[in-house]
Amino acid sequence: MTHRPSIKDIARVAGVSPSTVSRALAGSPRISEQTRQRIQTIAQELNYTPSLAARTLVTGASPMLGVIAPSLADPYVAAVMQGVEAASHDRGFQRLVASSQGDPEQEVAMMQLLVGHDVAGLIIISSRIPPEHGAGLPRFDIPVVFINAFHPGEGIYHVMTDNEHGGWLATTHLLERGHTRVAYLGGPQQGRSHTARLAGYRRALEEAGYAYQPSWVVPGDGTPQAGRKALRWWLRQPESQRPTAFFCYNDLSALGLLSEAYQQGVAIPEDLSVVGFDNAPLAEISIPPLTTVEQKARELGRQAVASLLAALASKPVTDVILRGELIPRATVAAPRVSVIRDQ
């Protein structure tokens, strides 16, 4: 296999200059229909593909967007990615994807790397860089959009789920069904989503007149294993003091909790009600189907691309906040024994 054909090769065959080829292929109006045809045919025959590296070099902008996520295995990330994919594809951009394994240092390293690849902009999903670090973020001359993280700055934009509201929604739903002892299974500590959902949980509690109990916030990390552990924690509590419901950081950990409950003979929702977060595709097919708070993940991805491209076009961009609804399914019921308000 000889080397990839370049416009020079086409020019030679067509007997024209390289710039004519460039123009013909770019669809410049100032070229005769005839030569355009001829050149396009030759390009086809030679199986020509333009070198985007060269084009990038001269135009200074490449049709690539950099995307960074803590993990590619998380269904939430996958959903966001689909939105990013769809929107960017429509606008003619490719995506350079990197995962940071949830490590803030890796994350910064990835940013550097992608910038080196001349990406036109950066989308960062669920950044784990601590907010304090904010000012220490490396400055690039390309726009950056954070999805569900907040690092204010020039050229930095945000697309977020209203996590506080979501947490409030989930907890209120439980409270309205008569639960007075609601626990929260947390997510990654560094994450802003976790903190916001926790805050919403707390607000709902307090608005309803219940004291916030730190001991009912069980630490987690958003994995099914965390859900399993949470259920075992629940079983260890004295029966009279057990929460009657769990609001979980995400569907994945809620699903883990469901699974462990099944194995331990705990009936859901009879013995324990559960609400998740995300409305992942799996939530619909879980057993029983999981009540959850919708997160418009695809929409987040789509919006992030929209914001990025708007910024690129020097249009004004404002941060956007998306609210999801509560999706009632089958993991919530009234508590078996209506406990007397004990606060």
Place this chain on the structure above:
Amino acid sequence: MTHRPSIKDIARVAGVSPSTVSRALAGSPRISEQTRQRIQTIAQELNYTPSLAARTLVTGASPMLGVIAPSLADPYVAAVMQGVEAASHDRGFQRLVASSQGDPEQEVAMMQLLVGHDVAGLIIISSRIPPEHGAGLPRFDIPVVFINAFHPGEGIYHVMTDNEHGGWLATTHLLERGHTRVAYLGGPQQGRSHTARLAGYRRALEEAGYAYQPSWVVPGDGTPQAGRKALRWWLRQPESQRPTAFFCYNDLSALGLLSEAYQQGVAIPEDLSVVGFDNAPLAEISIPPLTTVEQKARELGRQAVASLLAALASKPVTDVILRGELIPRATVAAPRVSVIRDQ
């Protein structure tokens, strides 16, 4: 924001020539330790990042691998991607990821596109390009690795799961538990995986002395919805002729089947046994936990990268076939009524 600093900027500040900077940064031995230090410091201060586009242009090879998958939402794809991610990251390669939405034409278009980006090689996950089309595949002068698809050719390599064996494993497991009426819920028709699993299913049946019944192969596409439909199909069969077990193309559709069974009051595994394929993370937390055939998805991804880089280094590369084991969990039991061998 002024433009990204280039080696020229560094050279000017350091009072040396651009080539010296290039050498210093590349770690060439023919440079004084002193200047190297100085240049590196300046590079740091200027927040310099090399332009990979420029480097690609001159070296002719970029540190990017192109990856194409039908969908990014599929957990199996996500797992393969993790393997690809891990292996390529270790070797200093980034990944340019594109999804084809399962459309063969898009797939070819994506190949072209990624080649235009000067990727060093291509990894294609579960290609939907029909095998006959094989010879019509565009020829590139970069190595291509297909994961779970087969398109022989020069510079084309394969990493596959032994799907035939997996299908045989699942079916045999069911047969050994006393099932005589085993149905197969299929996957995407164009996919090679589907055909191979079906073939294994058929072989197991015939080896055990049962006739293969085309009417027991229910068409599907690997989604949970396909699983739901399959269960409803099952319910419509006259009770005396109903299969007592299902081997499903993948875990996702098996999970859908489980969910529908729960909603219709069909007890798993008492009324119906189910075996999936993939051993997705979700299989472990399903209710009941799903018996399935392991697919070493991460390993597939890892191997694909290894093969690609080996080919790139002009080392001999052979196709690799990975076998997974049957993971017995809780969705298989002996059939309720031991049906008399009726074939």
Place this chain on the structure above:
DNA sequence: TTGAAAGCGCTAACAC
């Protein structure tokens, strides 16, 4: 040990 010069493939003035 360092510099000068050429060139990777392409686009974009600027000519004609």
Place this chain on the structure above:
DNA sequence: GTGTTAGCGCTTTCAA
């Protein structure tokens, strides 16, 4: 409507 020229940021001869 088409050709000429220069240059994007980098690496890599070839000289010194």
